[in-house]
Amino acid sequence: MVSNSFLWKRTLSRRATMAAAFFLAGAISLPPRMAAQAPPLRVAVPKAAKAPARPKLIVLLVVDQMRADYVDKFLGQWTGGLRRLVEDGAWFRDAAYPYAATETCVGHATISTGAFPATHGMVANAWWDRKDQKMVTCTADPDPKVKNVGYAGATPQGADTAWRMAVPSFAEELKFQTSGATRVVTFSLKARVAITMAGHKADAATWFDGGAWVTSSVYGTQPFIEEQAKSHPPKADFGKTWALSLPGKAYWYDEKALGAVPPAGWELTFPHPLRGKSGAGEPDPDFYTQWASSPYADTALTELAEKAIDSLNLGKAAGTDFLAIGYSSVDYVGHAFGPRSHEIQDILVRLDRDLGNLFAHLDSKVGRGNYVVALSADHGVVPTPEDMQTTGADAGLLRLPELRERMEKALAAFKYPKPAVASVSGSDIYFAPGVYDKLQHDHAAMQAVLNAALDQPGVAAVYRAEELQNRPATQSPTLRAFAYSYFAGRSGDLFILPKPYWFLDSTPVGKQRSYGTGHGVPYNYDQHVPVLLMGFGILPGQYFHPVTPADIAPTFAALCGITLSSRDGHILSEALKKPGAERTAPQAANARGTANP
């Protein structure tokens, strides 16, 4: 066997010989006068190979449902970590998902892998399983050997893993391709977030379920999480109140968010008490919903991350460690109160403080400049239809149960079995076994069912699976967005594109909807999210060319010297320091300030 170091030396010496030959040939072919003017030739002498410096710790922060414009609007009110990311980091102003399925599992898997859902296969939070004829979540694992495991004596239900994620995460690749010294630790309130950010295996992937911190048997359990779960359990926040943290005049929009549906036990105005059902003397399910919808949950996740840094000495070992936090509460608040609410503004003020504390902790324990941070979001959110309608614009609820009824009626006329539609899950429509195959050869029935869907108020277009397969080249940005989301076998048979500001609503006919608003479509309000990078190897400034959150993992990979399987994302090269960048700073022209090495 030839050792790697021998091959490397041989390659170097061959390169040096080739370089010398090139310079020599050039000198000979030049006319004498030009040769005299040419600068003195210097044959590059290979120096001893020095490994490039690597970050000691990768920190990935994903704020669930954070719209990009929150940064533009509220930056002036931030003094902590969010402000530091903007001022000391690289701020990508035109970052957006290019695909249609702007949902949580999809966004986190995209950030984690650097791939689009057509590659990583996490096409939604949940989809219709054609084989088992039932809905499955993106992390549900049918393997009987796998089960979820609770901290502090909790006994969680189910079994969740990343087995459906078709490519490894960046964190997994980092551990696999380096010396293996990498520790991978993730936290979130949601299983589909902690799991997709970590990957198929990890030292710890922890989420919140039924009032307790839990993990899965495929991941490690950590004594420091057990200790934190026992000493500072979420129920210790019972009886606290979420009150506005800035003076009243600092808040945009109306005090009561139009179209809001607050969690049980809360009014449309502050303060919001964390006391569960009115009169409950101890934590109940309503309390945990309130807690998850409050800044206290973000603080609990930050404290867990700080414990991880201390207990595992993250950023102090031989390899590059990986720490990810999925902040879920902005999503719960946004679903309840919408983007134009005091609640969204206030929870971001509180998150800014938490992130300021986290960065101060990292500075003291890992060292400023030794770690690199990326912050992004998994999707944005649309204003509540009631709020949007006040502008006079066309906005509303696209009622999916009604649409399903119309399609059934259309197919009944062609003697199709009832029900012909097996499931309507967000944009994706799944037919009963055999129905779609038959429809593809039954032009009249296909046209009738497409027309029925198009008749539903709020529908802009309906796409067929065969239009989306194999990522067709197309001029239509919405067709392309659905193609980027299409994964054969998991995605639907037909796909509903709503009109802009029409929200896909699954509420059964005759029932009140249980949330203010949502997300999940290929429009900018759902696709446009922040991408901010700061720390090791990052050239600060503002960058205005279009990028996607799938570019974060390839950029991390470049900093760590590893290779990812997917080519969907690209290295954010203009925000990476190059040799000599501190002198020439080519980005200074479009950067906000001076490049700060």
Ligand SMILES: [Zn+2]
């Ligand atoms: Zn989400």
